[in-house]
Amino acid sequence: MEKLSKDWLTQGLIDFEYKKYVLMAYLQTVKNSFGKVELYPFLADLVFHYRNLVALKENKTLFRESFPKELSVEELKKLELRYREIIEDDAIMVELESIINFALPQIRDSLQEGSVIYEYVESQCEISPVGVTPLYAKEGYLFVTQPPEKETHIYRYQMSIFEDSQEQLRSLNTQFIDRVEKSTVNTYERLKLDLIRKFRDLPNPAAYLILARMKFPFSETLMPVAKRLFVKHISEAA
Numbered sequence: 362m363e364k365l366s367k368d369w370l371t372q373g374l375i376d377f378e379y380k381k382y383v384l385m386a387y388l389q390t391v392k393n394s395f396g397k398v399e400l401y402p403f404l405a406d407l408v409f410h411y412r413n414l415v416a417l418k419e420n421k422t423l424f425r426e427s428f429p430k431e432l433s434v435e436e437l438k439k440l441e442l443r444y445r446e447i448i449e450d451d452a453i454m455v456e457l458e459s460i461i462n463f464a465l466p467q468i469r470d471s472l473q474e475g476s477v478i479y480e481y482v483e484s485q486c487e488i489s490p491v492g493v494t495p496l497y498a499k500e501g502y503l504f505v506t507q508p509p510e511k512e513t514h515i516y517r518y519q520m521s522i523f524e525d526s527q528e529q530l531r532s533l534n535t536q537f538i539d540r541v542e543k544s545t546v547n548t549y550e551r552l553k554l555d556l557i558r559k560f561r562d563l564p565n566p567a568a569y570l571i572l573a574r575m576k577f578p579f580s581e582t583l584m585p586v587a588k589r590l591f592v593k594h595i596s597e598a599a
Contacts, residue, residue: 363390364387364406365383365384365387365406365410367409367413369383369384369410370414370417370457370460370461370464371457375453375456375457375460376456377456377459377460377463380460380464381460381463384463384464384467384468385467388467388468388471390403391403391406391407391471391475392471392474394581395471395474395475395478397578398478398482398577398578398582399578399581399582400475400478400479400482400581400582400585400586401580401581401582401585403475404472404475404476404479407468407471407472407475408472410464410468411465411468411469411472414461414464414465414468415465417461418458418461418462418465478582479586482573482577482582482583482586483586483589483590485573485574485575485577486571486572486573486574486583486586486587486590487571487572487574488569488570488571488590488591488594489569489570489572490567490568490569490570491504491549491550491552491553491568491569491570492550492553492568494567494568494569495565495566495567497567498520498567498595498598499519499520499595500517500518500519500520500563500566500567501517501518501563501566501567501568501569502515502516502517502518502538502553502556502563502566502567502568502569503515503516503517503518503535503568503569503571503587503591504516504549504552504568504569504570504571505570505571505573505583505584505587506543506570506571506572506573507572507573507575507576507577507579507583508573508574508575508576510543510572511542511543512540512541512542512543513540513541513543513549513552514537514539514540514579514584515537515538515539515540515541515552515556516535516536516537516538517535517536517538517560518533518534518535518536518591519533519534520532520533520534520592520595521533521534531592531595531596532592533588533591533592535588538556549568549570553566553568556568569591569594571587571590571591573587
């Protein structure tokens with residue numbers, strides 16, 4: 362199973378054995394992915410599902426909100442989009458609680474496995490500035506490379522800051538520019554100068570190199586970890 366639906370808990374047949382089968386099939390796919398050191402998209406999915414189940418367990422009123430809705434015939438005739446709840450049976454609520462109690466530790470174990478891999482990949486990455494870093498570092502270029510360091514992926518980045526009810530949050534938008542061959546002549550400093558000449562709207566850009574000491578799956582692991590690590594780096598430097 363490649364994906365676990367966001368409403369897998371209340372979608373289709375609500376039966377403990379069936380939901381157990383669905384969940385374990387999904388977690389086996391996750392395990393196979395982690396075995397290849399491919400973290401995403403499964404690590405993010407696990408975080409979502411775990412938080413969702415915890416919220417449902419702690420607040421049972423969310424059960425009702427999580428169920429799919431259907432239009433009644435009478436309201437369709439009146440052309441009114443009013444919904445009626447599908448589930449009113451207490452026995453089904455008991456079944457759902459059993460499913461949640463089973464699923465939480467299973468997903469938590471998979472999440473912990475992914476977190477260990479994530480932390481290891483992060484520990485193998487180092488960030489360094491390319492050339493002189495200007496005071497304004499919320500926009501610039503990001504070089505990402507890994508052994509044997511023969512090619513470099515170049516991205517243009519822009520950091521955004523927004524606030525929720527509790528804290529300031531940062532998001533990183535990246536735009537792929539090029540993948541270039543690395544050589545003794547084509548240094549990172551030279552690449553930065555080439556970018557300045559090519560993109561005149563950033564005459565004095567910040568540029569950073571993220572270098573992995575080991576080779577990892579690029580799209581599924583290295584780049585997602587590198588982006589989160591870079592956000593943390595910029596935030597701490599601010």
